Amino acid sequence: MESVTKSKGFTYFIESLWYNNATFSMVLGICSALAVTTNMRNALVMGLSVTGVLIISSTVLSAIRSMIPERVRLITFMLIISTFVIMADFLLKVYLPTISKALGPYVGLIITNCILMGRAEAFAIKHAVWHSLLDSAGSGLGYLGSIMVIATIRELLGSGSLFGLRILGSWWQGWGLLMMPAGAFFILGFYIMTANIIQKRFMNRCK
């Protein structure tokens, strides 16, 4: 275990999962984090799609990184990413048609999600396949975790349910504001704040 936690790959994983968390540390890819979090089911599907596309595209990119000419690298990233996004879109359309409809254009917008381009440019293009895989898994899971937290708060307080199941009794009126776009911004703001506080405490204790 000792050797695992000390290994470089593990450090990359934790770095991108927590210290450089896409949502609260870098504030990247929040378009979809705000848009799909009205209920947990959509958020889970979206988070998994982003994580999947991110892991596969980073791994592929890292595997062919020596073949990509420097000058056309951005467009290459984009083509690779959009290929996998199209696949993800197909899978969702076939297996989860209702959720695919609810997510609307946001699945296609994974292409321009800054997390994907960010990890490609900052990490995958320079590092070995195994490390890129761990790094992108960390980023993806960090994003998934963040949007699940936001979606839980919004769905529970906004409509009194979790995953579509009524949790709070009929006495809960539903906090309409949280279902509106404005509510998404407020919750994200408080989420960033809370995460920053926790991160600071945690880091101080480590020292």
Place this chain on the structure above:
Amino acid sequence: MQTLVVIFFSSALTNNIALTYFLGMCPFIAISKNAKAASGMGMAVTYVMFITAVANHAIYYLVLVPLGLEFLAFLVFIIVIAGIVQTLEMLVERFFPGLYNSFGIFLPLITVNCAILGLSLFMILKDYTLLQVVFYSVGSGLGWWLAIVTMASLRKYLILSEPLESLGDAGITVILAGFMALSFFGFSGILSV
């Protein structure tokens, strides 16, 4: 005719692309620190949105639909956007140096602005005609410009106040955006769509 006006105003105000659909959030937060840069970015977005939406509309309905290749839409749209942005950047730099200084420098950032691709995808979902797309894209672009310029003007006053340290720059901006979204929600009274 009336519907065109409704499309224009609803895309600019009530269904503001930044504050209702959360598109283009990364630059919205990163570039709204000063009003001049924000305005330049907003102008560039409006311009590119208009051109790419019209181009993508034409390509989608004239090429992809007849060939049954709708599933390639994502790939084609993003290539078209990247190509147009690059061409536009070169043209503006070469022929309009003044304009280049005011918004050309933001053009390279625009390819990955999700508002641009998002607009093309929404346009397909909503089945707009070419004329409607013209109004829709210009309306959305101006709406985005309005949102980011307002945000930049609000953020200027943050220097005078002291928001919680743990909120950070991004956190307070997001909260501010929340209040802006609330006030834009008020516009829904003026249109009955």
